[in-house]
Amino acid sequence: MYTVYNQVRGEREPAGPRRCVMPNMKEIRDIARQLGIRSTRMEKAELIRAIQRAEGNFDCFGTAAEEECSQEECLWREECFRESVAEEIR
DSSP: OOEEEETTTTEEEEOOSSOOOOOOHHHHHHHHHHTTOOOTTOOHHHHHHHHHHHTTSOOOTTOOBTTBOSOTTOTTHHHHHHHHHHHHHO
16 A cells, blocks of 8 residues: 655545645655665655665556556655656656
8 A cells, every 4th residue: 555645644544535745855765764764865756666666565656657657645746757758868
């Protein structure tokens, strides 16, 4: 199950039908630390993939082709699509 980051309380909780705002880099590092991931010198995409693996999910951030993804409740979904488009442009 994917988790979402509740910015108001600063906690992670199970994903549900509501969408949350994409965490900033500091919040992403906080999530990683809570999962026991050492985030030193990791780039954003690499760190998000490590979080996805630690949660038992597909480590697919930034790999969506043509904005197609079956992971509807993923916290990283919108940013993933932007990252995928940026990779295609490069």
